[in-house]
Amino acid sequence: MSATHTILNLPDQRTATLPKRTYINNEDGLLSWLFTGDHKRIAMLYLISITFFFFIGGAFAGLIRLELLTPQPDLVAADTYNKFFSMHGIVMIFLFLVPSVPATLGNFLIPIMIGTKDLAFPKINLLSWYLYWIGGLFTLAALVLGGVDTGWTFTTPLSTHYLNTHVVTAATGVFIIGFSSIFTGLNFIVTIHRMRAPGMTWFRMPLFCWSNYAASILMVLGTPVLAITLVLVGLERLVGIGVFDPTKGGDPLLFQHLFWFYSHPAVYIMILPGMGVISEVISTFSRKRVFGYTAVAFSSVAIALFGFFVWAHHMFIMGVSNYSALVFSLLTMLVAVPSAIKIFNWAFTLQKGSITFETPMLYAFGFLGLFTIGGMTGVFLGALGMDIHLTETYFIVAHFHFVMVGGMLMAFLAGVHFWWPKMTGRMYPESLSKLAAVTTFIGFNLTFLPQFILGYLGMPRRYHAYPQEFQVLNVLSTAGATVLGVGYMLPLLYLAWSLKYGAIAGNNPWQATGLEWQIQSPPLTENFIEIPIVDHEAYDYEWLEHKTAQEVTTVG
Amino acid sequence: MSEYHDPSNVVNPEHADHHIVTPVTYSIVFATLLVMTGVTVGAAYIDLGLMNPVIALAIASFKAVIVILFFMHVKYQSKLVKLTVISGFFTFLVLTTMTLTDYISRAWGLW
Amino acid sequence: MDNVTVATHPHTHETAVAAEHQHVALPQHRHHFETEEQQREAGTFGMWLFLLTEIMFFGGLFFAYLLYRNWYNPAFVVSSNQLSIPLGAANTAILIASGFFMALGVWAAEVRKKGLLLLFLVLTTVFGLAFLGIKAVEYHEKWEKHHIPGASFDVSQFINPQAYGLKEKPLAPDMAQKTQVFFFLYFAMTGMHAFHMIIGIVLLFWLMWRANRGEFSSGYVAPIENFGLYWHFVDIVWIFLFPLLYLINRHPV
């Protein structure tokens, strides 16, 4: 009976075994992991690292919500609260969101998806992970030494002249993490250009590769601008001369321009790989190729390209020239279109499919709904006049959490659940994971929908204490955050459990078409025994059926 | 013929054969660079008004282009590498022009 | 072709192509690249992508310079006149020469001449060090003139040039303060450039050591080639820094 409800296709658990030789047991010992060049092992190292930082960032989020339970500034002192949200932002953005999908799933899957043995530069890939940790340690050092309270935006002149916290330490951390991200992106671009398997043309690549490719371009071209900006902030603090200091002839808005030149594309660095995950998941669980493959692929590239032209919409009220604001607002409206295209293409992928509702699909549905809201509220903020009232309030907090958490984190969890059997060879408990997906969705909405209302009512962001009339909505939000916290703890627990006790997954539990599903799980260190020749497009379920049928006849 | 296995990317439009640039070419480029350096220094001492920075930057760009083309072998590289080089300068141009839209038009109106 | 399954590819084309090119497997060939050609091109492409990040890294500084030059043009003109054109021009020539020898070094590696390669690498290093030496002399001069931004920065030379034997027109006091912006950008840009040179020279010593062991004498030239790209990029930055900082609006002499 259940066979009709699901496409889950596990081998007979009584006889199933994990493959003898996999990338996990190929070499033993901690050092074999710490000095590995294997993209899959590095991906796992990244997965563990970003999970660690995710829960640190999450703890700060929890503390923030706890403080905001009451209007009075009663839980912690004002500067402590400021350190909380600064650390929450820095950790979540630079140590979790930016590397989340690319450095874990992308690292693991891109070489396999395009049919090669490894990324182009394995050593640089490992270096990128070490840089990530060095940067992470700097950030943690800033935290342990007494924190930093600039907010994640390092706004001058506040960060350069008015704070006595560990700004330079944190900025150094972010600077180093930036290079980690550059190297990941560089590796992806070279790999995708140079190392595709024979027959793997650009338009046969899975959309996951396209979206990671687009994000990589942004990483390579955007991140160095952040680096130089942080260098200048550091110099201004240490040497004390003002490129950004109005009293010495500098322009603080120049900092904003340079900072957002990276940090707006960074938003797309965060969301694009998530969109790639959603394409894979929705296609697999509706047994259907992605509706309008080319449109989805090109919309990723379009987002990456336009992403460089819209940064000043973060500065509409900050004193940019109004003419310039017009231009940036118009371009912002244009960049919203490719996202809309994607949403509808995903929705129509379901049409005439044969849909099942496994955990990754539930997360993907969550993504669609939440990202639609997140994207649409982005249009609110892109509209010049509306932005005046909404910016710097909880509306904007809710907006980017809908995109980043409702979008990216949902996509990340969808991806982790989707590829978990491939990465570990084990299945997680399906009913528990469905529960987690639903819990996350409910908790998320409860947390962040009230914040839209709060924002329109005018509650400013980064407030330690607030007027009493905002309390009810804040209590709702905190309650939601509790549910959300449970929703995020659950996967940690059952995924860890499944490492040992999960059912053995077999090569292709979802009956998916990607190259990664045609090899053993967990894969060999060299991925493929022989480099495959690709003779079909991505998401070709007829090809898969044909192949399966043939295997059955030859084997059976 | 997409199934054709092409490990060296020989039929790939993104491929270019390895070309060895001769010392003769390098020497010509080197001499040109030195001459252009002399010219740009000389031009700096002549008052040409607005043309001074234009000439200086034009010469610098010319020098940069021949360094990129010959010393850095881009002339003999694949389209992909050429495109990469161009995209780098293009992005810098985006940064400059889009930011300048703000700075230039700030003076236009009161607000 | 439809029934060719993914896992059973016979590799006929690859062997054919490999035979055609007659590649000898080098020890530097990494397992995950199918051919050395692929590895070499990947390396070059990766290096270029890295240079893109460098373009954007310096790009931020160049933009800051462009902006403030327009805002505080008189201050920028007189302070740039404080820089020494002979030293700057000499440095340009030296750096171009260094780049020239680097290019010859790549050629020497390509034609597998170990002795020549070493010679050219040494020359590249020597000229690179000469550049840094002259830069140090210039920095020292700025130190003596109190033109290093910070507490001891002194604008009196710009307010009262006659007292210092300069023929320039004095700057208004508020504009004179802005010369500090020029010198900050000067030190930030040339300092960042010099920092890249220092990294380059460290790498050069490493390459010399490897070249001496004969690692690049058998057709494996990727490290030399890619380092060459980096070194030339550093040249290019200077090619733009020199006119921007030293030359533009040089008159009155």
Add this chain to the structure above:
Amino acid sequence: MHISPVLWQFLVKWLNASALFPREASTMAPYADALYFFLLLITVVGLTLVGALIFGFSIRYRKEKHPVAIQVEGSTLLEATWTIIPLALFLIVFVWGALLYFRIYNPPTNSMNIYVVGKQWMWKAEHPGGQHEINALHVPIGRNVQLTMISQDVFHSFSIPDFRVKREVIPGRYSTVWFNATTPGTYHIFCTQYCGTNHSVMIGEVTALSPDDYEKWTAQSTSGMSLAQNGERLFASMGCNACHSGSAAARGPNLAGVYGSKLQLTSGAQVLVNDAYLRDAILNPSQHLTAGYAPIMPTYQGQISEDGLIDLVEYIKSMQSNYRVQQTLTTSESNQAAPTTPEVVKP
């Protein structure tokens, strides 16, 4: 930590205050809300559409009902539809938003001007008539009020949600915003740009008063010296009148009537003399040199506080009769005893 009183009491309070939308207390609010509702409408329609598609397809094409998927490549017509319709909607939003933006950031002429200085962590409002307020602002209803704002230290942002106006308060540069309050009452002023430790304490209240009450308030709360009078003292004590004496032989240009005029600069540019120009000309004189004068004026960067600059600007504005923004507050004629040393001069 305690959850203060019973939750439902707050529920009542919240619903009483404003449940989902802030009060509309300025002429701007309806315009902003109209766009907001339009955007909400698009969002709800879009969300319903996406939801309907997902749920509809999920039910119709679930595996039990539809065991074999039918492969579809795509549809150019459909894709063109969902490219063009969102694009058109977004462009409408863009135009509408731009119109609103210009409405909010283009102060009408003849609005009464109030200066606001932001500093860590308080708002100082300075009325031309000499009323000084901290974390409070009294305005009359039914009049266009323009705020000329500047920050002494970091970025702040002046926000009155019930008026739907907000503008960044920037160090080193005047920024302006304007509103016309419609309903008497008190409304929140927030600093919305994170500005350091006590960011959340940087709040205040704007009190909109009926014209009569406003008259009363101005009379009661004057400090005795109008800003222009303070400025006059400062002008004298800093020695400005040595050069700007107004005589033909003076080393500095005559300032009377300069405000609001078009000035020919040495650089060849022509500028409109406004508050921002006057402020810049005091701090960076050589870049704002009137044609025909030598660059001999010293810089006053770091020597005058922002309040002092406001006083000077007000004074220069008052030195003539042709300026647009006439401040005819009765209190500005007040001529009571004044401090002997100008408080705002910093050595």
